[in-house]
Amino acid sequence: MKHAIEYSVGKYKIRINFWFLIIFLLMQTLLNELGFWQLNRGKEKRVRIEQLELGGVVAVKSLVGLTNRQIEQFQRVDLLMKLSSEDIILLDNKINNKRPGYHVLNVAKDEQTGKNILVNRGWLFAGNDRNQLPDISLPAKKWKVNARIYPIQQESISTAKAAIEKHGQVYRLPVLDHQVLAELEKLTGLKLEKYLLRLDKDSQSALAVNWMWTNMPPEKHLAYAFQWFALALAFLIVSVIVCIKKR
Template sequence: MQFGNREFRPRLWPTVATLILLPVLLWLGFWQLDRAQEKREIEQRYTEQQSRPAVGLNRLDPADKIEYRRVTVRGHFADERQILLDNQIHQGQAGYHILTPLQIEDSHRYILVNRGWVNGSMQRSKLPEVNTPDDAVALTGRLKMPAGIGIKLGDQSYTDTDWPRVVQWLDIQELEKETGYELYPYILQLDEDQPHGFVREWKIVSSSPEQSTSYAVQWFTLALVLVLIFIFVNSRKIDHAEHERK
């Protein structure tokens, strides 16, 4: 194939490499665009829920789409089955999110209350001391699906019998077996101005939609550069004297 005074002759290995890498780069770009759209939808859903007044937890149906809904709930903390969610970072420091089961007033059901972040010790065996009120409490917060909290790395063992229990992620069904409590399917993230909590800087998404869009542009740019390099390395200037001899 000839373009002006240059001839394009694709060679085997550059062609194979390009055919492998180009779809990967394009897939990564479109994946980041999908991530950006997903984050926009989460932010929109969050904004819609936050614009509504807080409602009593017992008035909601867990089967409905109630994530990020602001709720109020009364009950007693059950600190004998406290859970420490590991690998939580705040201002560059590693620590835990403290999740304390709250028995909902006039109910046999419990809800895990994320009371916020506490600093961890350099000695992993030394767990933070957490003060929990014995009296009935009235709390306000927002509902969050457990899947949005923590990092899931490999299989998690629940064989440890000590409490408080350190976990790497939250599995409501497994925790029901371990605690013996019937747990509400959502976590309650305690409002920042509520008592009985610790450091609370709740994030809606881990990064902004704009950042994902920026990543997508970078992947698409790399795909374009790959195509240009492929064309360049497989093109050569035509030697007119050689061409005439042929």
């Protein structure tokens, strides 16, 4: 049984091995899929940046009639809130300037709508001993919140291994998604919205605030896409050279 196709064109002989052809098709598919995936990611990042710009034009002073569109575009808000409890929530594994730390969250109630919302105050150094929790002061009971809305992701990759640690009135979370949020609701006895508020750096009770709204600029995704497509083209050229020989 032949394992290759051979035919001649002028003074050249073309020989294509079946197994090589299969590998070639698989590699071309993989490299091009990676390129298109990077293009799509770049498009998503451009959309997010546009949403950030739209949501930051005017700050809303009421959550009455808040729409999903406003949530998705990270709407800027100026709200008068009050603490719902003295619980402190630490979102673990947050790095700032190569130092490990937490995002510090408190639950506050919007005075107009009565909604309980997690307010992310920013980053705090975890200290050198993980068993020793940092000292954290509470915001004022009446809290003037200047922030932007940030949707809580539906599912995290590590949710299956996520376990909430409780130390008195301090909760330490490995991740925050809808599943972990539901567990937190059971522990605190509070109904929580599926979005949080990220404080502006000049807002009351803000800690170290340096929010990353996108983990990579769109231009970098385009550069990666170009690399994958260039590899696909290079592999095509090498494959042609390998298959064509002079008689």
